[in-house]
Amino acid sequence: MNLFDVYSIWDIELIKAKKCNLYDSDGNKYLDLYGGHAVISIGHSHPQYISSIEQQLREISFFSNVVINNRQKQFAEKLGKLSGYTDYSLFLCNSGAEANENALKLASFKTQKKRALAFKGAFHGRTSGAVSVTDNLKYSAPFNLTDNVTFVSLNDIESVENELKSGQYCAVIIEGMQGVNGVTVPTDEFFRELSALCKAHGVILILDEIQSGCGRSGKYFYHQYSGIKPDLITVAKGIGNGFPVGGVLISPDFEPVKGSLGTTFGGAHLACAAGIAVADVMTEENLMSKAAETGEFLMKALSSFPQIRELRGKGLMIAIEMPESVSEIRRKLLFNYKIFTGVSHTNIIRLLPPLCLTKEEAEYFINSFGEIVN
Numbered sequence: 001m002n003l004f005d006v007y008s009i010w011d012i013e014l015i016k017a018k019k020c021n022l023y024d025s026d027g028n029k030y031l032d033l034y035g036g037h038a039v040i041s042i043g044h045s046h047p048q049y050i051s052s053i054e055q056q057l058r059e060i061s062f063f064s065n066v067v068i069n070n071r072q073k074q075f076a077e078k079l080g081k082l083s084g085y086t087d088y089s090l091f092l093c094n095s096g097a098e099a100n101e102n103a104l105k106l107a108s109f110k111t112q113k114k115r116a117l118a119f120k121g122a123f124h125g126r127t128s129g130a131v132s133v134t135d136n137l138k139y140s141a142p143f144n145l146t147d148n149v150t151f152v153s154l155n156d157i158e159s160v161e162n163e164l165k166s167g168q169y170c171a172v173i174i175e176g177m178q179g180v181n182g183v184t185v186p187t188d189e190f191f192r193e194l195s196a197l198c199k200a201h202g203v204i205l206i207l208d209e210i211q212s213g214c215g216r217s218g219k220y221f222y223h224q225y226s227g228i229k230p231d232l233i234t235v236a237k238g239i240g241n242g243f244p245v246g247g248v249l250i251s252p253d254f255e256p257v258k259g260s261l262g263t264t265f266g267g268a269h270l271a272c273a274a275g276i277a278v279a280d281v282m283t284e285e286n287l288m289s290k291a292a293e294t295g296e297f298l299m300k301a302l303s304s305f306p307q308i309r310e311l312r313g314k315g316l317m318i319a320i321e322m323p324e325s326v327s328e329i330r331r332k333l334l335f336n337y338k339i340f341t342g343v344s345h346t347n348i349i350r351l352l353p354p355l356c357l358t359k360e361e362a363e364y365f366i367n368s369f370g371e372i373v374n
């Protein structure tokens with residue numbers, strides 16, 4: 001059987017990884033500034049992560065959500081402490097798209113309305129509801145098209161107000177920072193006005209922190225720079241460091257209704273063992289402050305390049321927007337300097353490294369980038 005060929009791939013087979021390094025089957029060593037799309041948070045193959053999963057595997061790896069699972073409770077407690085959302089509750093699932101599906105459902109159950117407001121450039125996943133609030137028709141099949149979603153421009157609070165006052169909306173869904181769109185960032189003021197408008201109109205605010213969360217911005221969630229408290233926060237990617245874990249953080253205003261949400265695999269013992277280890281390492285190794293520091297160092301160094309059209313981002317979620325296609329720069333970074341990077345559109349390099357990236361590794365990237373563009 002062949003693989004269903006939907007991915008554009010590099011001709012590289014990775015067989016080993018450690019911290020911020022990747023190793024291929026030809027013995028080459030790479031620097032990972034992509035993190036497998038913002039997934040690797042605490043670094044590859046962290047010993048504490050390995051031993052937590054290994055130990056769990058020997059005890060019990062899975063049973064369905066029909067019995068007590070104390071690993072889920074421990075995970076929720078640690079996530080609450082780390083994020084500061086100790087009074088919220090946690091629904092566990094398996095991916096970012098699934099987290100957004102469940103958040104949209106919760107908002108619609110609670111308000112009994114069906115319209116959602118989303119933003120131009122948004123990416124929230126590829127499943128039915130998540131793709132309908134994603135602003136890219138390429139990802140939507142005719143089956144996914146719906147009249148229930150309106151897109152307005154990011155940071156355009158007037159358009160948000162005009163829509164919400166219709167009284168038809170159950171939810172506004174917004175990314176902490178728009179990742180796939182090339183790290184386009186809502187202003188703190190926009191977040192605050194948006195939060196106030198949602199409250200005034202009884203609309204649920206869903207913050208998708210799937211890419212910008214888990215400490216990547218230097219705070220646990222990017223929206224925490226603005227001081228707002230959304231009703232629902234969706235997480236995935238970094239919280240499992242490669243093990244598929246997704247979740248919705250749910251405000252105390254929501255009453256759980258038995259059977260309203262559910263999943264077979266979500267919250268499995270093994271997934272929780274991964275998530276617990278990530279939370280512990282994040283705390284013990286102070287990875288949020290490290291992300292903030294290394295991010296600042298990178299931003300400062302990059303701001304000296306006149307070739308760059310615009311720099312955006314916070315912490316270790318950085319977009320380098322160039323005037324033209326970056327494909328040749330990225331190809332040279334990968335094959336000549338052995339550095340993996342991400343991309344948005346055609347002209348934006350996206351950096352999403354593990355949060356344990358060192359200053360020396362960041363310097364190596366800056367020097368390599370400089371040699372290519374100068």
Ligand SMILES: Cc1ncc(COP(=O)(O)O)c(C=O)c1O
Nearest residue numbers: 095096097123124125179210211
């Ligand atoms: C902001 C955001 N939301 C949702 C998703 C979807 O997550 P997943 O691919 O785990 O379904 C992504 C994935 O890139 C994302 O960046």
